[in-house]
Amino acid sequence: MKELESLKLRIQNIVESYESEEIGGWITGDGPVPCNILFIGEAPGKTEIEQGKPFVGMAGETFQSYLQSIGLSRDKIRITNTCFFRPIKKKLSKTGRVTISNRPPKSSETKLFKEVLDDEIALVNPKIIITLGNVPLKRLTNFDSIGECHGKLYFNEELKRNVFPMYHPSSLTYNRNDEFKTIYEEDWLKLKEALKTM
Numbered sequence: 564m565k566e567l568e569s570l571k572l573r574i575q576n577i578v579e580s581y582e583s584e585e586i587g588g589w590i591t592g593d594g595p596v597p598c599n600i601l602f603i604g605e606a607p608g609k610t611e612i613e614q615g616k617p618f619v620g621m622a623g624e625t626f627q628s629y630l631q632s633i634g635l636s637r638d639k640i641r642i643t644n645t646c647f648f649r650p651i652k653k654k655l656s657k658t659g660r661v662t663i664s665n666r667p668p669k670s671s672e673t674k675l676f677k678e679v680l681d682d683e684i685a686l687v688n689p690k691i692i693i694t695l696g697n698v699p700l701k702r703l704t705n706f707d708s709i710g711e712c713h714g715k716l717y718f719n720e721e722l723k724r725n726v727f728p729m730y731h732p733s734s735l736t737y738n739r740n741d742e743f744k745t746i747y748e749e750d751w752l753k754l755k756e757a758l759k760t761m
């Protein structure tokens with residue numbers, strides 16, 4: 564599809580012109596176009612860059628298992644990111660070794676991809692957008708934090724689309740308690756119900 568190829572070239576151009584920070588590679592979205600269901604994450608990590616696809620690392624495994632739990636599979640959804648490159652930070656250890664880790668994208672970095680993501684959304688033309696975590700939420704809606712809006716369906720007047728905010732799958736790694744896990748699992752069940760209304 565030539566529109567997807569053009570999106571890819573635009574992402575490549577933005578990445579190659581970005582000089583403010585060192586970054587760790589880039590990817591595009593993945594999945595059918597058009598598609599009724601669009602998930603939007605934060606930014607790729609190491610495994611995503613290695614495999615050239617979003618959500619194939621640790622967070623991706625969690626994501627995929629919950630997706631399956633509500634009867635969906637990757638080939639039925641489109642998934643993309645708010646920032647298309649891997650934001651990294653480097654640390655020098657006491658032994659002189661450099662370690663590279665992920666960091667959240669800055670808002671100036673997600674802004675670089677505003678038009679690209681808007682155009683991807685238009686091309687995918689989804690009936691529902693599921694934002695994963697705070698980064699896509701803040702980029703696409705006026706909510707301040709995922710805590711105030713997760714697990715509910717909203718009609719976003721600016722986008723003229725249904726938006727369903729969810730916690731990022733990696734939040735399960737940071738919040739290792741049963742209470743959070745229950746809330747997270749309930750949100751997936753609420754998404755399953757919301758999808759029935761589409």
Ligand code: URA
Binds near residue numbers: 604605607608617
């Ligand atoms: N987390 C994200 O937000 N996006 C990915 O592509 C992978 C992990």
